[in-house]
Amino acid sequence: PSPEVSPLAPGTNLLFAQSGKIEHIPLDGNNMRKEETKTLLHLPDRVVIAVAFDCEEKMVYWSDITQPSISRASMQGGQPTAIITTDIQSPEGIAIDHMSRNMYWTDSILNRIEVATLAGRHRRVLFDSDLTNPRAIVADPANGRLYWTDWNRDSPKIEMSNMDGTDRTILVREDLQLPNGLTFDPYSRQLCWADAGAHKVECIDQYTHLRRKVLDEIQYPFAIISYGRNLYYTDWRREAVVAVDRVTAKEVDEFLPQKRSRTYGITTSYPHCPQGENYCTRG
Amino acid sequence: DATVGSPTDCQECPCPAAASCAIVPRTKEVVCTNCPTGTTGKRCELCDDGFFGDPLGTTGPARACRACKCSDNIDPNAVGNCDRETGECLKCIYNTDGFFCDRCKEGFYGGALAASPADKCKACSCSPYGTVDRQTTCMQVTGQCQCLPHVIDRDCSACEPGFYNLRSSQGCERCNCNPIGSTN
Numbered sequence: 001p002s003p004e005v006s007p008l009a010p011g012t013n014l015l016f017a018q019s020g021k022i023e024h025i026p027l028d029g030n031n032m033r034k035e036e037t038k039t040l041l042h043l044p045d046r047v048v049i050a051v052a053f054d055c056e057e058k059m060v061y062w063s064d065i066t067q068p069s070i071s072r073a074s075m076q077g078g079q080p081t082a083i084i085t086t087d088i089q090s091p092e093g094i095a096i097d098h099m100s101r102n103m104y105w106t107d108s109i110l111n112r113i114e115v116a117t118l119a120g121r122h123r124r125v126l127f128d129s130d131l132t133n134p135r136a137i138v139a140d141p142a143n144g145r146l147y148w149t150d151w152n153r154d155s156p157k158i159e160m161s162n163m164d165g166t167d168r169t170i171l172v173r174e175d176l177q178l179p180n181g182l183t184f185d186p187y188s189r190q191l192c193w194a195d196a197g198a199h200k201v202e203c204i205d206q207y208t209h210l211r212r213k214v215l216d217e218i219q220y221p222f223a224i225i226s227y228g229r230n231l232y233y234t235d236w237r238r239e240a241v242v243a244v245d246r247v248t249a250k251e252v253d254e255f256l257p258q259k260r261s262r263t264y265g266i267t268t269s270y271p272h273c274p275q276g277e278n279y280c281t282r283g
Numbered sequence: 284d285a286t287v288g289s290p291t292d293c294q295e296c297p298c299p300a301a302a303s304c305a306i307v308p309r310t311k312e313v314v315c316t317n318c319p320t321g322t323t324g325k326r327c328e329l330c331d332d333g334f335f336g337d338p339l340g341t342t343g344p345a346r347a348c349r350a351c352k353c354s355d356n357i358d359p360n361a362v363g364n365c366d367r368e369t370g371e372c373l374k375c376i377y378n379t380d381g382f383f384c385d386r387c388k389e390g391f392y393g394g395a396l397a398a399s400p401a402d403k404c405k406a407c408s409c410s411p412y413g414t415v416d417r418q419t420t421c422m423q424v425t426g427q428c429q430c431l432p433h434v435i436d437r438d439c440s441a442c443e444p445g446f447y448n449l450r451s452s453q454g455c456e457r458c459n460c461n462p463i464g465s466t467n
Contacts, residue, residue: 262333
């Protein structure tokens, strides 16, 4: 069964972090317009790990581990604003709930998952137990679900819960090693992850929990994002962004930045939020 | 800015050899865009994640960026393993601690530099009854906990021969058995 493919809006871009920069690759359908790549944000003295996008206000969010913080800036330009700067040590994943206007993040030193509004208010710890190396986190706002990975070498796992922290359960724990990257595609209902220990990309159906291998023998994935029929992942060893067709399960393209260093978080920016509503947006 | 037309429009990048540079449109600041491997920053003066040093000698003698040196007690899958300038290790594993992850963290003892993780740092597990002030720390290498009077063993969990009542938490008391009626 071929996963459903989302409509491909013009004006979509890949955003990824590398060496204190957030780079911007325009997407033309399922193709990367690599020659039009440019730097969206220069943060030369920072190490940016996670990158996330709010489709409502068209803001990019990122985490920095040098002066541990979460910041945001408008895609149209404008000054970066730090939102979370205290009581934060190693933020490695950010999930945006564009409907409820909240963000979630993982911290691999405090070993917590926290939530706050997109402006950083009403901050609350969602989980502070059974977390060893929490990293990637993604939201499915339409269904009020949250998914995250923990690459704990002794018992790696992918977990899920409701967005208020209730109903926490382990979704995947078999045949998992270093699940660094995680992405959710609302159109196909596929949750896909990239494993740097098993060297694989795999997906699981949100409802049936049917698991499917997309790619193996990959090198060292860090982050992954689903868009259209492709998955795009950053790779520490290749120091690249790799495009994978998830229908044919084949690598289709790669982008090698001029600068040779590890590539970190990746996300997409797009002009319109996906349709939908949830508990918090209903009047 | 080559659009003005004067001889000084184009200037050499203030970057190490082979690195290109660009002007940030909003701030007019010049930043290097293609720093040599392992380095980053506006002037390639910083080290990338996983490396440490001071490539331009901003705070002292120049030190090229090198991979974090943490006694094999960091995980290569972690980010931010060491301070990019000083090299201080920030994410020691196997219960190690210290600037180079070269000693056991509080409450653990053994050899942080042992080859196998199983031989590295073990929990002190001091007996709360037999240890002074119920301390949870012990000697780095031997693991000896600080025992109350007449309490023995590494973890202060037993009384000296001829003593009893470890659970008093005040040290063990002499048995005071009558030598005539006792067997030993």
